[in-house]
Amino acid sequence: MPDTRPKIVGFCCERHGMDAAVLAARSGKQFEASVRLVQVPCTGRVDGMHILRALEDGADAVFVLGCLEKNCYYDTGSIEGRKRVGYVKQMLSELGLEKERVEMFNAASSNSWVFPEIVAKMVEVVKKFGPIGGEKR
Amino acid sequence: MIVAKRKPLNEIAEMLAPYKKVTVIGCRSCVAICLAGGEKEVKMLVSALKVKNKRDGRKQHIEGTVVERQCEKEWVQEIEAQILDSDVTLSMACSLGAQTIGDMYPKHLTFPGLNTGMFGVPEEQGVWSEKCVGCGNCIIHTTGGICPIARCAKSMLNGPCGGSANRKCEVNLEVDCAWAAIYDRLKLQNRLDLIESVTPAKDWSTSHSGGRRVFEREDAKLTPHQKKGKGVT
Numbered sequence: 001m002p003d004t005r006p007k008i009v010g011f012c013c014e015r016h017g018m019d020a021a022v023l024a025a026r027s028g029k030q031f032e033a034s035v036r037l038v039q040v041p042c043t044g045r046v047d048g049m050h051i052l053r054a055l056e057d058g059a060d061a062v063f064v065l066g067c068l069e070k071n072c073y074y075d076t077g078s079i080e081g082r083k084r085v086g087y088v089k090q091m092l093s094e095l096g097l098e099k100e101r102v103e104m105f106n107a108a109s110s111n112s113w114v115f116p117e118i119v120a121k122m123v124e125v126v127k128k129f130g131p132i133g134g135e136k137r
Numbered sequence: 138m139i140v141a142k143r144k145p146l147n148e149i150a151e152m153l154a155p156y157k158k159v160t161v162i163g164c165r166s167c168v169a170i171c172l173a174g175g176e177k178e179v180k181m182l183v184s185a186l187k188v189k190n191k192r193d194g195r196k197q198h199i200e201g202t203v204v205e206r207q208c209e210k211e212w213v214q215e216i217e218a219q220i221l222d223s224d225v226t227l228s229m230a231c232s233l234g235a236q237t238i239g240d241m242y243p244k245h246l247t248f249p250g251l252n253t254g255m256f257g258v259p260e261e262q263g264v265w266s267e268k269c270v271g272c273g274n275c276i277i278h279t280t281g282g283i284c285p286i287a288r289c290a291k292s293m294l295n296g297p298c299g300g301s302a303n304r305k306c307e308v309n310l311e312v313d314c315a316w317a318a319i320y321d322r323l324k325l326q327n328r329l330d331l332i333e334s335v336t337p338a339k340d341w342s343t344s345h346s347g348g349r350r351v352f353e354r355e356d357a358k359l360t361p362h363q364k365k366g367k368g369v370t
Binding site: 047048049052053055056091092094095096097132133 | 145146147150177180181184185186187188189191192194
């Protein structure tokens with residue numbers, strides 16, 4: 001049976017972002033979405049190209065999760081990540097697509113509640129706008 | 138270098154909408170440096186257009202490629218098959234690249250993906266500023282290496298206008314007065330006497346005002362014999 005849940009891709013930095021996701025996963029929480037995480041060394045490495053490619057390849061929404069901006073392991077990495085997300089949002093808007101499909105979040109590795117909140121928010125976005133190129137799931 | 142800016146994506150999508158097969162061609166020279174039409178920008182544009190098409194349910198084949206210098210025929214020729222195999226080419230180079238493809242394949246449609254802006258330099262990461270307008274008769278040896286034609290809003294040749302105040306330009310208070318900068322530079326070089334010399338009215342016939350310009354260098358041109366591929370005569 002095909003998985004009809006929203007498809008969400010998350011780019012998580014290997015420091016706080018991924019740790020926050022792992023912490024949430026260990027709690028055994030079930031998500032209303034098919035979430036694929038891509039671990040990156042730093043959200044400053046995430047490029048608009050990666051985000052758009054994820055959307056092109058079937059993701060309904062994409063998020064980038066990095067360290068808190070004043071506590072980034074690489075100092076300004078999550079600020080760079082936010083700028084890239086902002087640029088992609090602008091591109092989506094120019095094309096008449098929903099910029100809400102792409103978001104940047106920050107978390108500390110101990111914030112176990114953040115990851116489920118992020119997934120819930122992105123699921124809401126997909127429910128509101130439907131999948132790209134299909135009926136609402 | 139030539140500085141350009143991507144056209145708004147809705148404008149690009151509208152241009153390409155009627156066509157089934159699109160080739161987007163970037164350039165690894167100036168427009169890659171100014172982050173407008175290099176390899177990464179081509180990939181992002183292609184991806185974004187594919188997402189848009191998926192959303193709109195439009196069947197359109199889009200592929201991207203990039204050449205070393207789109208303004209040179211030899212580099213464009215390498216991807217001739219790809220160009221001619223598509224219904225339309227979107228050039229992500231400056232207008233020179235787009236026109237080179239257009240001139241080489243006049244029956245083929247070539248559209249611009251960028252707005253070509255200026256001759257500029259990268260001032261800092263993400264900032265480019267105009268420093269030359271290509272007037273065809275450079276005088277910066279007399280102005281401390283700063284071009285008053287490009288950097289003064291009024292292209293003044295003999296000192297600042299009355300609108301220069303507190304070293305800023307009246308046209309845009311964010312912009313430094315070019316003549317204040319020229320004064321500082323000449324002072325630094327101990328050549329302030331130059332500021333008092335009078336520059337006569339400029340001959341603009343060497344600029345675009347004289348019509349389309351073609352530069353030739355006889356010693357570099359091929360003879361008709363060489364053009365036929367028969368070697369040096």
